[in-house]
Amino acid sequence: MMVDGSEQTFEIGPFEMKVDQEAQDNSFYQALAPFDSFDDVMRRDRYRPLPDDWIIAVTDVSHSTEAVEQGRYREVNTAGAAVLAAISNALPDLQFPFSFGGDGASFAAPGTYSSIVRDTLAKTAAWAEDAFGLTLRIAVIPMADIRAQHLDVLVARFAPSSNVTYAMFAGGGLAWAERKLKQGSYAVPRAPMGVMADLTGLSCRFAPISTKNGVILSLIVVPRDDPTSFEEIIQELLRMLRSDDPDLHPLPAEGPLPAWTGGDLDHAIKTGSRKITFVTWAAECLRSVLARVRTQFGIPTGGFHEARFRRELVENTDFRKFDDGLRMTVDCSSELADAIDARLEEAQRRGACFFGTHRQSAANLTCFVPSPTQANHVHFVDGASGGYTFASVKLKRNVASSLGAMNKAIGTW
Structure with a gap:
């Protein structure tokens, strides 16, 4: 409806907002005032x-569950972080x-960049x-749709x-867009063979991060009826x-350690191929060993401040996150994980939500570092053996089971 003839109101679940037509430009996101307590994530204002x-x-990533099951x-x-x-x-x-959603990513941009977005994503898909x-x-998908x-x-x-x-999303539109993606609507085909996007800054150089409290818990909770x-x-x-x-943070306070061996993932990010010669592999391994030793013993490297970078990494x-549902990867005790599962089971039974969780012993970190000397590097964390992907599988099972029980009850009424 219209308010005072100048503002349009949208009421979506617990969120009610007014569209300010004057703020609809390229600086929209930058102009949003950030909040620094995650407890405010459900505040409508x-x-x-x-x-x-x-x-x-x-x-x-299509068939991501099978890929994760294969290790x-x-x-x-x-592949998910490469999009961003x-x-x-x-x-x-x-x-x-x-x-970042573990097996993919979502974002918004002004429509004037639509051709660049499509071309870049097509190249990223070709690379993947x-x-x-x-x-x-x-x-x-256009916002109008x-x-x-x-x-x-x-x-x-x-x-x-x-x-x-980091952006938080509400309103139901992102969840609808994800459903349309899986139905094959609004699809953008991959670019031709051999074409790849610029992935400068993307890296996977850290070793899996072991739990300190007992469980790395991946959690997804989405709205249901109320x-x-x-x-x-x-x-x-x-x-x-x-x-x-801070004790629930999946990363240790001092930051993660680099992997001992050089992986072919970073080689694929740079070249578009996982094929690597023995000489290149050996050189990558040597660099990884030296990076691990420097990190563990605090050996300085030129003008790079390793300790500061790792502190920023943990903070960043x-x-x-919230993207039409709560997603978290936390390091907690098995007792707390049991309590969370029990509370969510009860909430799901009474129609408050659907949920999926997955437990593992380590977390995985994927990084985007445009410049190691700047503090604005971002880091995407997921469970190291299924994470959000397996939590999503359990979420879908819970939805199917609940709807099946509802249909059965209606059929016997």
Whole structure:
């Protein structure tokens, strides 16, 4: 409806926003005031609707569950993060909202960049398939089509540190876009063989990060029938998880350690191929060993401040997010994980949410570092043996089971 003849109001679940037509330009995201306590993630006044002329891009790795079951979780994570690295390099002057989902990524951008976005994503998909044999699905959707479904994409900026911000999404539009992606709608085909996007800054040089409390818990919680009950369960979860408690951070306070051996993932990022000669592999291994030794013993390297970089890395990591549902990767005790599962089971039974969790013993880190001397590097964390992918599988099973039980009850009424 219209308010005072000048502002349009959208009411989506617990979120009600007003569209300010004057703010719909390329500086939309940069102009959003960030919040620094994740406990505020459900506050309605933190979110603003995307401008009408923007687009939503959603991507995911097809058959990611099978790839993860084969032990290829690092490749899947790398393909998902590559989307954000490629777009950041293609549009270096644009600040845009994005979210990493483990086996894919989503972001929004002004519609004027639609051709650049499509071309860059097509090249990224070509690289993912040529280098890793992974099919990266892509959909680019105008905001007008989302609002035609009486949904919206509302965005907030969460600042985990003074160095970076991560986008939070609400309104139901992003979830709808992901469903359309999996249905094959709005698809963008891959680029020809041998073409790849600029992935400068993307890397996977850190070893898996072992749990310090017993469990690396990957958690996804999405709304069901009652928006108020969903908001209440999210707030309760944040209290249970003490969302600002550094002990729940999946990374150690001093930062992760580089892997002992040089991997072919970084080689594939640079060259577009995992094929690596013995000489190159040996050189990469030597560099990795030296990096590990320098890190463990605090040996300085030129003008690079290793200790500061690792401290910033921990502060900047995206282990908690909201994109039409809560996603978290936390390091907790098995007792706390049991309590969370039990509470979510109860909330799901009464219609407040659907959820999926997955437990593992380590976390995996994928990094985008445009410049090691700047503090604005971003780091995407996921569970090291399934993470968000397996949590999503359990979420889908819970949805199917609940809907099946509902249909059965209706059929016997």
